[in-house]
Each structure stands twice: as C-alpha cells, then as structure tokens.
Amino acid sequence: MKRTDVGTSCCPVARSLSHVGEWWSILILRDAMIGLTRFDEFEKSLGIAPNMLTRRLASLVEAGLLERVQYQDRPPRYEYFLTEAGKAFRPVLLAFVEWGSRYFAPEGRSVQLVERATGRPVRVGMVDLDTGKPVDARDYVIEPGPAADDHLRYCFTYGKTKRRGGDTGLKFAPPSISVVDDDGDGRARRGKART
C-alpha cells in the first residue's frame, strides 16, 4: 500500500506524529512520565496486547524517546526510561490534559498540575515567553518559518487568502508532496530524535 509519508513533510506536527502518531505511543509516554518503566507495568496500566506493546516500545526506542536498560540477566529483562527528547514531550501531554479536561470530562478533573512545594492546583496556559501574554489566535498567528517547503508555504498562503475573502473561487493546487512505501503500521521510519 502506498500512502503519503507525513514524516517526510517539513511540518513539525507531521514530523512529531511520525514518531508518536499512534495513541498507544502517547499513552506509553504518559505512563513513563508518571514513573512506570517495565513491560508488565505498561501492559497492565494500558490493557494493551503484548505484541502491540512490544512494537510500540521498539518504535519509541528507535525514535530516541525511550532508552532501554537491562535490569536482569536470566532471563534478560529491560526497563524503559524517558530520554531528554521523551521528557520534553511533557508540554504536549499537558496541552492534551487541559483540552481533554475542558471538553471531554463532564465529571470534572481527573488529572491536574500542582505546584510541587505547596500542592496548589495550577492554571496552565501557553504564553509568549517574552511578554507573558497568552498566545491566542487574535494576537498570534502561525506562519511558515525559514525552513518551510513550497507545499507548506502554498497551503498557508491559500488558507490566509481564503480566510480573508471567503469563497473566492480559488482553486487549491499545492505543489505535490512525496509519496513513499510505508511499512504498514501507520508510521514512517525516521531517524532518532536529535538530543
């Protein structure tokens, strides 16, 4: 089966998803963040099938997000620890926590961020670190950066024109993106995270 390899796109969201774009991967990172390290811990916490867990752990190690460390000789047993890149996934998880708690938790908060020293529940938000202002869509806009390719620039320009003018009869004809064989598990093969 041919499909577009989103991992080859220059978009950082697509790149991220080529490494963790499978809900099990994100939930494994969540559990590792809590402090779980072993196969049976992930298995019981997630209720995931062992063969699926084996594949997801291997892909997270390959992506440079988990490090595998042997803790027992006979039989060989391994633990999985977050790498620096894996730990840096925390803001993405926190953003999911905020969004999920707001829209999909009618019964209230089941997870919250608290200040370690005081236990105070914390209101979390994304801000402009230089001004402290929340980066809402009115004041801050996502734009192509220096490394954007033609496809991405085209999509942004088209979207901007459309947002301004409504249905302008524009024809959407972006430069093509690359199409590759993937390995069938819904995930592109990429190198490790830069650490």
Add this chain to the structure above:
Amino acid sequence: MKRTDVGTSCCPVARSLSHVGEWWSILILRDAMIGLTRFDEFEKSLGIAPNMLTRRLASLVEAGLLERVQYQDRPPRYEYFLTEAGKAFRPVLLAFVEWGSRYFAPEGRSVQLVERATGRPVRVGMVDLDTGKPVDARDYVIEPGPAADDHLRYCFTYGKTKRRGGDTGLKFAPPSISVVDDDGDGRARRGKART
C-alpha cells in the same frame, strides 16, 4: 476484537486521544486551523485516500470538533469549520510544533508563531498563569484530580513510590480498567465535545 477502550478511562489524555488519536485527525485539525475547509483541499494537502478522509471528517464532526456546512445544492457539497472545541485544540498543535521543531527538524523551523501586529517570531512556553513561571518538572508535578478513578490513583501512587525508591520489589497490580468492543477503527465512540 476486544481491546481496552481508552476513551472510557478517566484520564484526559486518553479521552482526548479517543477523539483525535489518529494522526490524520490531528493533521486535518491542523489544516482547518490554517484555513482549509473543503474535501478536495484536505485531500490534496494531506495526500490522504478519499475513503479515509471521509471517515476522519465524519468522526471529527461526530466528536464536535468540526461543523459540516452545505455550500452547494446540486450536487450537494459541504465545508468543514472548526467548532469552539476544535479551535481550542490550537495549544496542543502549538505544543507539537515546539517539540517537533526542537527534536525532529535539523534543517530549522518550517513553522513558527508570530505576533500578528509586528511579525515578530515568538518563543512559546507553558506557564503557571498565576505566577508566569514555566511549568517544568522540577517545580510542578502532575497529580490525580478530584474526578480520578481508582485505576488512575493507583498508577500515580505506584509511580511516585517507584520514582522515590528505585526498584523496591513493588508488584504492580492496578484495579482493572473496563474492556469493551470497539468498532475496529482504533477509536472509541464517545459523545460530542461539551461546548
């Protein structure tokens, strides 16, 4: 096939992923955020197969993240717009942008947040909105909230004990989580986002 329905978990990350835990869904939300609205726009932007796109759009509408609006009678044609809950996904995308740009973009930034009024590229971070401090793992910890169930509380307590004491010979035996039939597309059926 039986599998654990992560959408029934009380964890807000799992709840979120039951709605968008498929990379195509996240990329469709990304494109909608840019300003794309129509089937052929998403199709060309993503290089996604039409049947897959039909399914993902329907599930995003069902989840209350996109609204479907007819713009043509014969033949009937529809556009898709972000709902309030869909627009509120923006911080998750921004968190992916930051993480992906840092670890998986050796060639530099292809997407950046800029201040609308000035065009200044913005350094983005998650902070404690009451103090303005970045919510790094040293000072801020994720804890169970009031609506946490026994499974989630157990996992947090176990992880905390383990992080403190290393290999203490603890046996991981969480209360069971519910197992349901899912519909085979890797996504639990849930109600709409609360808006």
